[in-house]
Amino acid sequence: xxxxxxxxxxxxxxxxxxxxxxxxxxxxxxxxxxxxxxxxxxxxxxxxxxxxxxxxxxxxxxxxxxxxxxxxxxxxxxxxxxxxxxxxxxxxxxxxxxxxxxxxxxxxxxxxxxxxxxxxxxxxxxxxxxxxxxxxxxxxxxxxxxxxxxxxxxxxxxxxxxxxxxxxxxxxxxxxxxxxxxxxxxxxxxxxxxxxxxxxxxxxxxxxxxxxxxxxxxxxxxxxxxxxxxxxxxxxxxxxxxxxxxxxxxxxxxxxxxxxxxxxxxxxxxxxxxxxxx
Amino acid sequence: xxxxxxxxxxxxxxxxxxxxxxxxxxxxxxxxxxxxxxxxxxxxxxxxxxxxxxxxxxxxxxxxxxxxxxxxxxxxxxxxxxxxxxxxxxxxxxxxxxxxxxxxxxxxxxxxxxxxxxxxxxxxxxxxxxxxxxxxxxxxxxxxxxxxxxxxxxxxxxxxxxxxxxxxxxxxxxxxxxxxxxxxxxxxxxxxxxxxx
Numbered sequence: 172x173x174x175x176x177x178x179x180x181x182x183x184x185x186x187x188x189x190x191x192x193x194x195x196x197x198x199x200x201x202x203x204x205x206x207x208x209x210x211x212x213x214x215x216x217x218x219x220x221x222x223x224x225x226x227x228x229x230x231x232x233x234x235x236x237x238x239x240x241x242x243x244x245x246x247x248x249x250x251x252x253x254x255x256x257x258x259x260x261x262x263x264x265x266x267x268x269x270x271x272x273x274x275x276x277x278x279x280x281x282x283x284x285x286x287x288x289x290x291x292x293x294x295x296x297x298x299x300x301x302x303x304x305x306x307x308x309x310x311x312x313x314x315x316x317x318x319x320x321x322x323x324x325x326x327x328x329x330x331x332x333x334x335x336x337x338x339x340x341x342x343x344x345x346x347x348x349x350x351x352x353x354x355x356x357x358x359x360x361x362x363x364x365x366x367x368x369x370x371x372x373x374x375x376x377x378x379x380x381x382x383x384x385x386x387x388x389x390x391x392x393x394x395x396x397x398x399x400x401x402x403x404x405x406x407x408x409x410x411x412x413x414x415x416x417x418x419x420x421x422x423x424x425x426x427x428x429x430x431x432x433x434x435x436x437x438x439x440x441x442x443x444x445x446x447x448x449x
Numbered sequence: 450x451x452x453x454x455x456x457x458x459x460x461x462x463x464x465x466x467x468x469x470x471x472x473x474x475x476x477x478x479x480x481x482x483x484x485x486x487x488x489x490x491x492x493x494x495x496x497x498x499x500x501x502x503x504x505x506x507x508x509x510x511x512x513x514x515x516x517x518x519x520x521x522x523x524x525x526x527x528x529x530x531x532x533x534x535x536x537x538x539x540x541x542x543x544x545x546x547x548x549x550x551x552x553x554x555x556x557x558x559x560x561x562x563x564x565x566x567x568x569x570x571x572x573x574x575x576x577x578x579x580x581x582x583x584x585x586x587x588x589x590x591x592x593x594x595x596x597x598x599x600x601x602x603x604x605x606x607x608x609x610x611x612x613x614x615x616x617x618x619x620x621x622x623x624x625x626x627x628x629x630x631x632x633x634x635x636x637x638x639x640x641x642x643x644x645x646x
Binding site: 216219230231235236237240241 | 472475476479480483484486487488491492500501504505508509512513577578580581582600601603624625628631632635639
């Protein structure tokens with residue numbers, strides 16, 4: 172054996188029987204150390220170092236973390252045990268956990284926001300003058316008087332509901348029944364109903380959704396019913412809601428931003444809106 | 450009950466019970482490994498405060514992120530030491546209190562082989578312990594951690610490789626270099642002891 176070969180096994184040799192190396196290799200190494208003063212000294216130093224390690228281990232044997240740490244951890248474990256079993260409602264889970272495609276969630280959220288913006292922009296487009304005049308003609312000169320009317324007269328089928336027509340009544344039944352049927356079951360019973368949470372949006376609780384609060388956009392009445400619907404919580408600047416003619420409750424009227432729920436079809440177009448009183 | 454679990458159950462068994470919410474299993478795991486983790490962090494950082502913080506953090510991670518441990522990838526103790534190493538290094542980097550030898554380019558050659566006849570053997574026990582402890586603390590971190598794991602915590606090369614996230618061969622070569630550095634560092638102390646005697 173040469174010195175450089177000895178160097179490769181010197182640590183194992185210094186550890187003695189504790190390290191499993193080939194017996195013949197061990198014997199060859201030890202024989203080399205007997206004949207080579209430099210390697211013998213090297214082996215002695217490594218053995219001395221091991222002795223130093225053993226002394227250090229022995230000295231530190233009683234060292235341990237302070238008892239307060241165990242108490243802290245125990246308290247944390249108990250608190251954790253209380254919190255862990257709370258189940259997450261399945262309906263609030265927006266997307267299944269897919270770590271490899273985590274970006275898809277954000278991409279879909281961004282697409283949803285764009286679609287909402289597009290839909291709202293369409294809703295805010297000024298009406299053609301003749302159509303607007305017709306709607307103004309339908310409007311009562313004193314809205315407060317009309318609000319007191321207990322049973323609004325249902326609009327004829329050919330007269331599609333408009334935002335302005337809806338403005339004076341919170342009663343959803345004032346809108347055509349066909350539209351009402353389209354929306355109500357999907358909101359309350361569709362198991363595929365999802366809620367999207369993006370940015371300032373809040374997760375809507377399905378049990379709180381009530382179709383009667385929603386106001387249908389005028390263009391939505393002429394659109395085919397969507398296959399699926401979603402509720403999206405959006406904060407609107409108050410001044411942007413005013414042109415839609417949506418009544419804002421007194422309690423939140425002085426806010427700059429009003430929470431609303433948009434009913435968005437699977438095609439991304441908002442169909443109806445409601446103001447959230449919180 | 451806890452003491453019984455400490456003796457009777459394997460780490461993985463205790464871990465499963467802890468995951469299921471068994472408090473005594475968690476305590477059993479803590480009592481089984483806390484001293485080793487504490488000493489590992491202490492030897493790595495040289496600070497009792499850091500060692501205590503690291504020990505607490507390791508078991509907090511164990512209880513809160515239990516799903517991260519995969520028994521197929523390594524032993525629980527390697528997993529715990531891995532967390533401890535990460536936490537200790539993070540804390541040391543933050544505190545910047547450690548001094549490192551500027552000898553990362555140190556190569557083990559035949560020139561480092563000493564001609565002195567076992568000079569370290571004459572160190573008194575107290576001197577030896579202090580000298581070895583100090584010498585370890587001034588090793589570069591990547592050498593220090595391998596010495597602490599393999600020589601002081603007595604982990605196998607495989608477990609140490611698992612903790613460090615490197616190959617067993619890397620552990621062996623780092624250990625070899627680290628020990629060479631320690632011998633060089635301790636030689637003057639040994640010489641002084643010899644001169645005194």
